[in-house]
Amino acid sequence: MTSTTTLAGGLPARQQERLMRIAREVSFDAGTRLFEEGRHADRFWIIRTGTVTLDLHVPGRRAAVIETLGHGELVGWSWHFPPYTWHLGAEAMSPVRAWEFDTEVVRAMCAQDPAFGRAIACWVGNVVADRLHASRVRLLDLYAPYGSGNT
16 A cells, blocks of 8 residues: 555655654554553554554444554554644554654654654644544444445
């Protein structure tokens, strides 16, 4: 996949290289919660292998799975916007290998280099727009009258 939500499709090569210099390899077992909605967002990940689901708390119901992410995709955008709290939850659905990034370091890099900061902001903005659309469609599928999500 080379959409704007992936590292390859979302960042110019020079900015990718710069970001990857601070990457840390991590892995998660299936069923591991990466983060919970409403908690402090202090890192993000780019998936190397495996799948991660994003979910949304629905009062009185089970969490609604909004989207499933795979290779090359960004997991977590809430770190980019104050007050830096997760807007969704995330869980590894299979064993996951990923690159992890410390958000304080990335935000400092963005502040020091405006071109890098713009590239990161555009990438994260595209991810937010994509996730907002996916959330809308999924919630309409789950909770709206039949046929409401066909737009």
